[in-house]
Amino acid sequence: MNKWVGKSIPLNSGLHKATGEVMYLDDIEFPGMLTGKILRSEIAFGKILRIDTSKALAMPGVKAVVTHENTSPVLYNGLVRSINDDWPAQETIFNEIIRQYGQPIAAVAAETEKQAVAALKQIVVEVEEWDPVLDLEEAYSNKIKVYEEGNRLPETVKEVGDIEQALADADEIIRTRLDTPMVHHMAIEPHVCVADWDKEDKLTVYVPHQGVFGAQIGLAKIFNKPYSDIRVVHSLMGGAFGVKVGIIIEPICAELSKQARRPVKIRLTRKECMVGTWTRHSARLYLEAAIKNGEIIGMNIREYLNAGPTCGGTHFIPVAQSAKLFKLYGFPAMKFYASPVNTNTVQQGAMRGFGSPKLFTSLEIMMDQVARKLGVDRVEFRQRYLLNPYDPNPLSEIDLISNARSKDCLQKGKELFGWDEKREEDETYWYGNGVGMGLHGNGVAPHAPDITGMTLKLNEDGSYNLATAICDHGGGSYTVIAQIIAEILSISPDSIRIKKPDTENTPYDLGAYGSRNTWVGGNCAIEVATVMKEKLFHYASQYFGCSDSELLLEDNTFYAHDRKESVSVRDLNNYVLYTFKEKLIATEYFSSKHNAGSYGAHFAKVRIHKETKKIEVIKYVAVADVGTAINPKLVEGQLQGGIQMGLGYALSEELLLNERGKPLNANLKKYHAFHADEMPDDLTVHILDSHEDYGPYGGKSIGEAATVPVAAAVVSAISHALDGLLIERIPVTSSYLEKSLANHQ
């Protein structure tokens, strides 16, 4: 029986967050700190002909003005995760060629924010504007080139079986397409960074960051400095969702600090977060299902994926997508082709789900269309094709299907939801029921080295410090890690204080993305705590003069000789320190060899107003296969948050650009995410009772998986309400519905 694992203990630092006493980076002032502000492009494509900063430099309080003329020209890819990654490098800190609206053109550091803003207005910029390329297939055609060498980035092709043969053998081919939007992450904490290029030429960057070691790689390359002179320190994270990875404002902040020789803070405005960081990749997907004798014999998927002006990690999205795609349904043949392209939209990048939400939404739309065509219940139809636990993965021998419980999720969801294919209607509304399946992974293995390290130190009073470069986005990774260590060492999770990521003071970690924290971090926590426990047992047996097997560790105390004698870990530590001159400390690295899917089956009921076409989600059920829930309440929180994000993806969230690439709704009034009063009150999240072989205590991820099936379920319900209407874009807005219903008739 576990004492801590499986328990819903409250979130680490929760009370201090509730009282506003925790410090985020923007709450902290550094001695001598300047404020940095960025001047951004008002055009999407063109060239800077002239830039004059002389007036700005002469403004009161201004300490530095930087542009492409006086900063590092090094080409880099801010998303690389290893010093050897050979990813397309298309970024520079500044560039005379403008490739997106909002691209930084110059930046100022001044004593006050007001002075910095005033100085920005004095920078004179002359630009030549060119016609941008915004559409994905137009970009693919290379008619307008974002770069001389063309717009196509490295593509991905994965095939199982013979799709050409399947399409040739088919009685019927069903075709669908789906356009998916650019989505703002909307972490409530805006991007913020403090760079301190000190007088000894060392650069320290403070930033709420998902992967400090990744940021160090990019900064070292840009500034041509040894890693030993670049320190990246994580600050408390006010939400990330994938957009606090890599380097975005860090290089500008560092340049300003380098030139001013003072610490500089840049905190973006909300609008800058929306247009000057990145959004979820927009995409267009085409699907073909080959049908023969009432069954799917082949599925062909072609995706155009928007990178925006620079590659970043976009070319890796389809690699990740394909790793999930082949783990859900088993069709005799399936092909996935994806072409990422550069465009002049705002920059695109990682966001919760890393390509899975769009892919599974498109696939699930197809599953609905085929089931409807064949006259089969949509849930039953999916059950036919879902893989069973321990089926082989047709793509990989190490990327395991293992205990994939998607079928059980679907069955449980069906029961909890009260699934019914019958359509309801009253005078005012159409009603529809929908289902969506999907999964996300656990870490980045086997596609990249998936490594993390932890150092656990026993203090003289019996408390522990853990150093890890894994960051807690806010979802509770540190709580989970503390629960695991507490379980093994028989202590309270409160007695473990976790030191935040710092390239100089915490062991290496790849980065807190790819739903790695529970899977890789949890396993590493087991290893480091186990090594510590072995050391404790070793010394306790010497202390008592007995064997390990005669010892009992309970509540941070060792008992021996049938509980007749005891020593607290505090006193044992003292004994070890002064007798053996050893400080009890353990450092362990864990490298994940396997991946597993975290599955979800989501069900939604919508009602659509017949006049206004307003769509409301009135009931929602999500069932998740996360293996063992190490902290069930935190898992529920992830699911509920993932559903909020998914509902916006399905129904309301989209960053819109005009035909010149200029954003139309870059504020939180016009860009609409779901508010508290719009969430379905009838919302059930259910955690399937399960166990994953390679997971820590049988647990696996939920952070990203939570949001993957949501849009699929909602679109399925909308389509059901409207007699099978084929949805070809998300978000499904009232005006889109109006238009497609008119075309449908």
Next chain:
Amino acid sequence: MKLKVNDKVYDVILEEKETLLNMLRNQLKLTGTKYGCGTGDCGACKVLIDGMAKNSCMIMAKDCENKEIVTVEGIGTAEHPHEIQTAFVDAGAIQCGFCTPGMVVSAKALLDSNSKPSRDEIRQALKNNLCRCTGYTKIIDGVALAAERMNDHE
């Protein structure tokens, strides 16, 4: 001018067009109140002004003379937390925590005027506070739990 915040009167120097948010954060160092959007759309900067939850990014500091301002720091501290704050912790209403001060302020304004709100009344009271982590469910649970505990103590 003088500004009354959390029962304390401060002498402050007004800058031109200074928002209450900037005044609180920069001059009074009350950093529990957050900048999230600057356009009055996210609620991270909410404070109580004469008992009403208001977005401090949309209010000029100069307009707050002779008003009672309460920030999250004035509602409770970790040492002496308000029941809303402990209920948020117990209900799992907090994840990254960045929207939390604004949520606590909105909840306080609600419970001060309505000690037994329905779930729907809670949803309405929180509808101008954005959260990206929780999906709101557990925040609504937290407010309901706080109301229940506060009523039990009366």
